Amino acid sequence: MNEETKVANIRFTLDGQELEVARGTTILEAARAQGIFIPTFCHNQELKPFASCFVCVVEIAGRPNLVPSCSTAVTAGMAVTTDSERIRRARRTCVELLLSDHEGDCLGPCMATCPAGIDIPGFIKHLAEGDDRAALELIKVTMPLPAILGRVCTRPCEGECRRQLVEESISICHLHRFAADQVAATGREYIPTAAPATGKRVAVVGAGPAGLSAAYYLRLLGHACTVFDMQEKAGGMTRYGIPSYRLPRDVIQREVDVIERLGVEFRYNTCLGKDFSLDDLCRDYDAVFLGLGAQLAKPMRIKGEQSAGVLSGIGFLGAASRNESLPIGRRVMVVGGGNTAVDAARTALRLGAAEVSILYRRTRAEMPAWEVEIHAAEEEGVRLDILAAPTGVEKGPDGTLHVTCIEMELGEPDSSGRRRPVPKPGSEHVRVVDNVIAAIGQDVDPGACDGLARTKWDSIDADPHTGATSRAKVFAGGDCVTGADIAVTAVAAGRRAAIAIDQFLRGEAVVGDPKLYNHTMGKIQEVDPKVAAGFERAERAPMPELDPQERIRGFSEVETGFDPEAVRAEAQRCMECGCRDAHECKLRSYATAFGADQHRFGGVKRAFERDASHAAVVYDAHKCIQCGNCVRITEEILGTSAMGFTGRGITARVKPAMGRPLGAVDDRQIDRLVENCPVGALTRKDDRVATLEPDFKRPQFSCPE
Amino acid sequence: MSQWNSMDEVLDFAIAREQEAVDFYSGLAAQAEVPARQELLAGFAEEERGHKAKLLGVKAGGGLVRERKKVADLKIADYLVAVEPRPGMSYPEILVVAMKREKAAFKLYTHLAGIASDPRIAALFLSLAQEEAKHKLRFEMEYDDYLTED
Ligand code: SF4
Ligand code: SF4
Ligand code: FES
Numbered sequence: 096m097n098e099e100t101k102v103a104n105i106r107f108t109l110d111g112q113e114l115e116v117a118r119g120t121t122i123l124e125a126a127r128a129q130g131i132f133i134p135t136f137c138h139n140q141e142l143k144p145f146a147s148c149f150v151c152v153v154e155i156a157g158r159p160n161l162v163p164s165c166s167t168a169v170t171a172g173m174a175v176t177t178d179s180e181r182i183r184r185a186r187r188t189c190v191e192l193l194l195s196d197h198e199g200d201c202l203g204p205c206m207a208t209c210p211a212g213i214d215i216p217g218f219i220k221h222l223a224e225g226d227d228r229a230a231l232e233l234i235k236v237t238m239p240l241p242a243i244l245g246r247v248c249t250r251p252c253e254g255e256c257r258r259q260l261v262e263e264s265i266s267i268c269h270l271h272r273f274a275a276d277q278v279a280a281t282g283r284e285y286i287p288t289a290a291p292a293t294g295k296r297v298a299v300v301g302a303g304p305a306g307l308s309a310a311y312y313l314r315l316l317g318h319a320c321t322v323f324d325m326q327e328k329a330g331g332m333t334r335y336g337i338p339s340y341r342l343p344r345d346v347i348q349r350e351v352d353v354i355e356r357l358g359v360e361f362r363y364n365t366c367l368g369k370d371f372s373l374d375d376l377c378r379d380y381d382a383v384f385l386g387l388g389a390q391l392a393k394p395m396r397i398k399g400e401q402s403a404g405v406l407s408g409i410g411f412l413g414a415a416s417r418n419e420s421l422p423i424g425r426r427v428m429v430v431g432g433g434n435t436a437v438d439a440a441r442t443a444l445r446l447g448a449a450e451v452s453i454l455y456r457r458t459r460a461e462m463p464a465w466e467v468e469i470h471a472a473e474e475e476g477v478r479l480d481i482l483a484a485p486t487g488v489e490k491g492p493d494g495t496l497h498v499t500c501i502e503m504e505l506g507e508p509d510s511s512g513r514r515r516p517v518p519k520p521g522s523e524h525v526r527v528v529d530n531v532i533a534a535i536g537q538d539v540d541p542g543a544c545d546g547l548a549r550t551k552w553d554s555i556d557a558d559p560h561t562g563a564t565s566r567a568k569v570f571a572g573g574d575c576v577t578g579a580d581i582a583v584t585a586v587a588a589g590r591r592a593a594i595a596i597d598q599f600l601r602g603e604a605v606v607g608d609p610k611l612y613n614h615t616m617g618k619i620q621e622v623d624p625k626v627a628a629g630f631e632r633a634e635r636a637p638m639p640e641l642d643p644q645e646r647i648r649g650f651s652e653v654e655t656g657f658d659p660e661a662v663r664a665e666a667q668r669c670m671e672c673g674c675r676d677a678h679e680c681k682l683r684s685y686a687t688a689f690g691a692d693q694h695r696f697g698g699v700k701r702a703f704e705r706d707a708s709h710a711a712v713v714y715d716a717h718k719c720i721q722c723g724n725c726v727r728i729t730e731e732i733l734g735t736s737a738m739g740f741t742g743r744g745i746t747a748r749v750k751p752a753m754g755r756p757l758g759a760v761d762d763r764q765i766d767r768l769v770e771n772c773p774v775g776a777l778t779r780k781d782d783r784v785a786t787l788e789p790d791f792k793r794p795q796f797s798c799p800e
Numbered sequence: 801m802s803q804w805n806s807m808d809e810v811l812d813f814a815i816a817r818e819q820e821a822v823d824f825y826s827g828l829a830a831q832a833e834v835p836a837r838q839e840l841l842a843g844f845a846e847e848e849r850g851h852k853a854k855l856l857g858v859k860a861g862g863g864l865v866r867e868r869k870k871v872a873d874l875k876i877a878d879y880l881v882a883v884e885p886r887p888g889m890s891y892p893e894i895l896v897v898a899m900k901r902e903k904a905a906f907k908l909y910t911h912l913a914g915i916a917s918d919p920r921i922a923a924l925f926l927s928l929a930q931e932e933a934k935h936k937l938r939f940e941m942e943y944d945d946y947l948t949e950d
Contacts, residue, residue, distance in 0.1 A: 393892075393946075393947070396880040396881050396892075396896065397879055397880065397881060398881055400881075456947075484879075486878075486879040487879070501879075506872050506874075507872065509872070509941065515872070515874055515941065515944050516874070516944075517872065517873070517874055517875065518874075518875045535947055536946075536947065538890075538892075541834075541890070548835070548836075549834050549836060550834075550836050551834065551836040551837050551839075551840050551891045552891055553834070553890060553891070556836070
């Protein structure tokens with residue numbers, strides 16, 4: 096705009112407000128001057144209007160179509176609306192069209208898959224650089240129990256690790272174990288600083304993964320917090336359901352001690368429903384979090400189940416944990432195929448049983464237990480008896496148990512595609528053992544949460560995002576809501592509930608942890624193998640273990656942990672997936688704001704195409720949204736043609752001009768291009784992929800303008 | 801009850817049994833403590849009402865085709881200890897009660913088919929038995945899912 100055309104003022108209305116602006120002012124300029132938010136991609140103050148993306152559209156009274164505000168000048172008497180249902184829909188469509196042709200991951204797939212949302216590439220980078228403390232601090236932003244979960248987590252993150260496209264996933268789980276162990280070994284534990292006291296008091300019931308996590312974050316948010324547990328020590332199922340050869344008790348205690356040193360008060364041997372009621376808690380505290388777990392062993396419901404010598408998996412492991420004397424016989428049959436069954440079998444061996452078998456109804460491939468654990472059990476001498484189930488137990492005259500078993504076969508796949516076990520006719524036979532341990536899962540104890548709305552399964556009916564229950568002030572999370580599940584899910588639920596409780600205590604809307612849009616290249620099978628190009632093969636670090644013969648003699652930890660050299664090498668294998676621009680990217684920010692769906696418009700996925708030839712900058716063409724900013728900056732301002740368009744219309748692509756590599760772009764120009772790219776297509780190599788803040792904050796969503 | 805004189809007589813008998821099932825589950829629904837389980841049991845009653853309507857349709861002239869495919873029998877109902885129906889049952893207990901009921905009905909119809917002298921009546925009983933086997937399978941599958949064993 097040249098100065099002369101701007102002199103005369105004109106009057107118009109903007110969102111119902113009468114305004115006067117200089118002639119020639121665009122609607123976007125006028126709106127921004129009033130602090131009104133209008134999204135833009137292709138607009139750039141320094142450049143001529145381009146009007147190609149249409150995300151900046153507004154409504155003008157009397158005009159049938161929406162118009163781009165960045166390139167439409169205000170005229171006298173014009174009535175402009177900048178926000179309406181119609182406008183938001185149009186903006187969302189515009190964003191979704193761009194998303195349909197955008198390939199990349201906002202967050203590393205590991206981080207997006209981890210239920211607790213640990214900043215995995217971030218902490219691994221710190222480990223690669225030798226900064227264990229920084230790694231631990233970053234992990235604890237979203238997950239307070241890395242030493243515990245570093246031993247027992249089932250590692251859903253590793254299943255999505257992109258490194259599998261090179262050879263094998265990164266040993267993520269053991270790496271966070273290392274960060275925690277290493278910092279503890281320095282004798283200077285990481286104790287974060289809590290926010291100033293709010294004067295509010297929260298009761299947490301259950302010192303298991305969910306309760307510990309809730310207490311940790313509630314305390315960091317400034318609330319006083321008391322944890323009640325019916326056991327004599329903290330840890331919940333991690334202490335009373337997982338044997339110490341997998342998770343040493345001092346490791347649990349270490350992470351609990353940190354929470355205690357933060358100022359959380361623990362009261363043991365006190366049980367909800369017996370020693371105090373939910374009413375008591377609601378009277379004495381400002382809010383309550385229930386992390387009660389799923390404590391009831393599922394019964395087998397077969398004849399003779401009550402016979403002496405028949406134990407439940409969870410009861411057996413609990414007793415072993417408390418060092419209670421356990422009259423375990425020579426021959427032990429464990430029923431079930433999950434981790435509890437495998438833990439019970441391996442514990443029985445360590446307590447002196449000579450013949451231990453695991454009876455499972457389906458095949459080995461279907462055992463829900465972790466493959467590593469099944470393998471370790473076999474190494475130690477546990478026999479797997481698959482496709483078999485008990486149908487009755489009888490006490491023999493000599494005190495042994497006579498277990499009637501049937502053999503099973505997998506039937507035809509049913510409508511859900513599952514092949515269900517069907518007994519083989521005439522396969523009944525009797526086996527003689529001294530103990531039967533039934534480890535077929537756990538149910539939620541309905542007695543503990545009287546008065547709260549429950550599901551048909553007796554679990555607490557709570558909002559999955561906030562943990563809010565049917566009773567005001569009362570939140571819940573973990574197994575008592577989901578039914579028995581993996582520990583990390585409970586830890587995540589505890590943190591989400593802490594955020595929701597904090598919102599509740601501050602009188603804000605209780606919405607839980609705000610979730611930002613996350614674009615993804617998809618599941619590992621869907622990812623373009625080109626992602627792995629340029630990475631040299633480097634084998635995954637094996638976890639050192641005790642010898643099987645040595646380990647069954649006691650409860651020493653089987654997996655002995657990485658040494659620092661192995662960790663640095665392992666951490667350097669990480670491909671740092673995720674986007675360096677995820678916190679500033681306009682596309683992600685608007686996708687969040689307008690509730691966009693990556694898959695609303697299907698279509699062919701853009702191919703992965705990376706140009707890393709420049710010393711300082713990477714061009715990820717698969718992320719480019721063709722806003723043309725970089726092209727116009729080079730042409731209009733820098734007077735060169737470093738970047739250019741190829742093709743037309745929807746097939747138009749932005750490339751370093753004249754088929755040259757990005758490396759040919761002048762160093763003095765490249766920073767301007769990176770700064771002005773609204774997405775993460777042009778990024779600096781020395782920037783890290785999206786990392787979280789190293790202190791616990793509730794993530795705030797803000798528009799980049 | 802060994803002699804059945806007409807198809808209608810057989811159908812009336814079966815229809816009355818479905819009505820009994822409707823009443824049985826409605827009764828349990830009324831006594832259930834957790835609303836989610838009231839809904840569940842009311843849903844079971846609704847399904848039984850559907851079975852009854854199907855049989856009324858057969859009586860009004862529609863046919864009941866017996867599929868050639870054998871209905872799978874997971875035999876879970878065979879081995880689980882019976883649960884005495886009572887107010888406040890848990891979901892797994894309700895499933896045990898339901899699968900045992902369907903199993904009993906299946907056995908009854910199969911027995912009646914075996915002793916019927918009229919082959920058309922025998923065939924009708926076998927179709928009814930197959931229906932009950934399907935209902936049992938549905939409950940057994942639900943129970944099988946419950947046994948996740950983790
Ligand atoms: S390579 Fe690193 S960033 Fe990528 S998925 Fe694996 S652990 Fe995550
Ligand atoms: S690379 Fe250039 S055209 Fe592509 S999004 Fe970034 S600035 Fe826009
Ligand atoms: S059309 Fe206005 S910002 Fe792109």
